[in-house]
Amino acid sequence: MRSREPADAEGRAWRVEEGWREWDRLVGCERFRAKHAGRSSSSSSSFQGAEASDCSLLKLPHVTVQIMASSSLPEWLEGFFTCPCGLTCTLSRSEVLAARPDAMLYEGSVPVGQRVQGEPLLVQVALEEGGTAGAEERGVDVVVGYGPGAHVQCSYAGNLLLADHNRLMAPTKNPNRTIFHASSRYSPWRASAAPVLLAHPLTHRFGLQAPLWLRLSSRRAFPHCQGWWGDLACVQSHFLFSLALERQPHPAYVTEKFFLPLLAGSVPIYYGAPDVSAFAPPDSFIDGRAESEESILRRVQAMRSNATAYLGYHAWRRCGVLGGLQHALRVGVDSLPCRLCHRISAMGGRAHVPHPRSDEDAAAAGDGGMSAAFPADAGLSAI
Secondary structure, eight states, rough: OOOSSSTTTTTOEEHHHHHHHHHHHOOHHHHHHHHHHHOOOOOTSSSSSSGGGGGGGGOOOOEEEEEOOSSSSGGOEEEEEEEEGGGGEEESSOOTTSOOOOEEEEEEEOOOOOBBBTTTTEEEEEESSSTTTTTTTGOEEEEEEEETSEEEEEOSSSSSTTSSSSOOOSEETTTTTTTEEHHHHHHEEHHHHOOOOOOSTTTEHHHEOOOOOHHHHHHHHOSSSSGGGGGGGHHHHHHHEEEEEEEEEOOTEEEEEEEHHHHHOOEEESSSSSTTGGGGGOOOOOESEEEEEEEHHHHHHHHHTTTHHHHHHGGGHTTOTTTTTHHHHHHGGGHHHHHHHHHHHHHGGGOOOOOOOOOOHHHHHHHSHHHHHHHHTOOGOOO
């Protein structure tokens, strides 16, 4: 007869479906919901308020945004959108579909030159830490950033995070595949945040910062998860935990390092934003700031042989208790087109009076408006 306990101390793999049947018997959603009933799930300092969607502020019934240079917005986010308040919105890289745009969107640097009233608004997407510093002084009209201080907040949460990913998730959990870590870029803070966990034998390293032999062994172990970015969620789904290290521990800077394993079914061991709980479902991750690495390793070791306790980290999904995640999704990239167009409409589009550049930026730009540096028919090759 098959044991009711789907995992054991010998480290045999167990099916997630069987694990949930045992969790339902011993714990269940009713008890989990009761545990988190009435708890505040939002931090007002981490998210923009409801005034960002005030219908009375709108001045334009339709907004057109031409995407001039961006790598963060996938092609399927482009198109025609019907938004709240009766607003409609077009985002496109095409000069034909976005003829006479109300705004021009850039990621990173924006064109040199002072925009004059009557020209398209300048929108800058800056989702990395420090990317929005001094944007208004450089003549940017609308800043899209990860924090609530941006004109339009855009968190990393949402379905777009998995848009280009292999959706094949592991139906089993193997306790011997314990901690996953992937990194393609070196960061001094990241390297020093959790040195014990990074070097521990339970941690399986993947990505460009891992040794070549480890990357090759990863591909052999997960033949249906070939590749790097596109199959990262697929690989993570095989592991109980994922070591999630941000580049810097800035407030509200909660990136795919946290959300990707969360959505892939691997519990994040998180080092980064101090307000990460405001973005997360209840009981869904381990906060590296709250305990020592040795304590975390003891907890991880205990979870390897206790599937019921481990699945408690995933109960939010089974029981529909989103907590702070619902607020992160509200300001996520999925809803960015309508929220961005709402802001542009509220500003009046081209009729908006430009923000004056600082003396230093104005001197660097020289004479002439934005159109002098970038003619109306300039395409991506001009950027």
